[in-house]
Amino acid sequence: MVDTDEDIAWVEQSREGDHVAFEALIRKHQQMVHALTFRMTGSLADCQDLAQETFVRAYRQLDAYQGTAKFSSWLYRIAVNSCLDWRRQEQRRQRLHQDWGESLDSLITDTDGVREGEEGSREVQAALLKLPAKQRAAIVLTVYGGQNHAEAAKSLGCSETTVSWRIFSARRKLKKLLNQKEGRYE
Amino acid sequence: MNDSELEKKLKAVRGPALTADYQEAFTRRVLSNLRSAPPTAMPLRCSRRPRLAWGIAFAAGVLLACVAGHWHLRKAADPDVLADAKLIQETLAMFPHRVRAIVRDERGIELVLSDGEDVPASPPIYVRICDGEKCASVVTFSGQEIQIAGRELTVLAEAGGGIILEGNQLAWSSSGGGASNRGLKIQAKLVETTLRPTL
DSSP states (O other): OOOOHHHHHHHHHHHTTOHHHHHHHHHHHHHHHHHHHHHHHOOHHHHHHHHHHHHHHHHHTGGGOOSSSOHHHHHHHHHHHHHHHHHTOHHHHHHHHHHHHHOSGGGGOOBTTEEOOOGGGHHHHHHHHTSOHHHHHHHIIIIISOOOHHHHHHHHTSOHHHHHHHHHHHHHHHHHHHHHHHTOOO | OOHHHHHHHHHHOOOOEEOHHHHHHHHHHHHHHHHHSOOOOOOGGGOSOTTHHHHHHHHHHHHHHHHHHHHHHOTTSOSOGGGOHHHHHHHHHHSTTTEEEEEEETTEEEEEEOSSSOSOOOOOEEEEEEETTEEEEEEEOTTOEEEETTEEEEEEEOTTSOEEEEETTEEEETTTEESSOTTOEEEEEEOOOOOSOOO
16 A cells, blocks of 8 residues: 555644544555454454554554654554554453464454455464464564564564564464474474 | 465465445444544653553652662762663663653653553663753663654664664764764763563
């Protein structure tokens, strides 16, 4: 998705309290935010809650958006941090682990008009969810968010070296998990 | 599996498909949520969740008590308490992985805490900026965005121990000075502490 001047205009109008302008931002970016929160949580219900929380947080922090980065990158950053905060809530984490221990079926359950993507992506999504949250966030930001390591470092509030290490570790782990699934061994 | 195969597999993961009805309902839900709470137009430094206010106030109280005690014992000490590694260590130990910054300016000392324990473990960084006689200092961590001396800055640590400050109106490096530091006197260094373990 390409940021346009209209994003900047909508941000400016939203800062003035114009909800119609913010509505336009939601409509434009909601698919991207849902995709991110889903990749981070693996749960359709939680992905909806977190997508909503992302937009609410974004609206309340609009004054902090300086326009130096793309609006979508800034929104990505808020979404990832919302997901990391969410993960720290012990009860939800336990519930998620239980869900995964029992079945992956929750991934493809219809939830109020939100359906998971193609069946083939489930294994990769499952592998993503087995990564530590911070490694997963680094992968989501760089692979799906198109951010480079420096941008991801800024989004995650850590050094570029740390991000590079997390991505390296995550990729190694993902390869192992997916190879096991395919019956390949290194 | 090589890197390109992994990249291809990752890229193939699709996000959830949103129906038109869902998108409409989602938009309405977010807007309804926003209308029920007034928009905030506070600066970054004040945009923390309200429930943190008590925590911050408490933390600031504790910190001030520590500082007062420290000053009582060390009247002739360094005029900037944030340069005191021991004091910083004690403060960080009280709120592990939650301290985003400790700011000292003309208004006093403020502890900026994160909502959760999500501040990455890294060596604390001390930054002091003087604009004429007016000075402000902060202890924070690489990657954190801070407000100091009326400026929003991102603080970054280089692999070799150097510090970089960047913001809209300022770019400065401990190794090479600043391309646009606008006459400010800036000092930045890693704080010698062993309390924050590596990841």
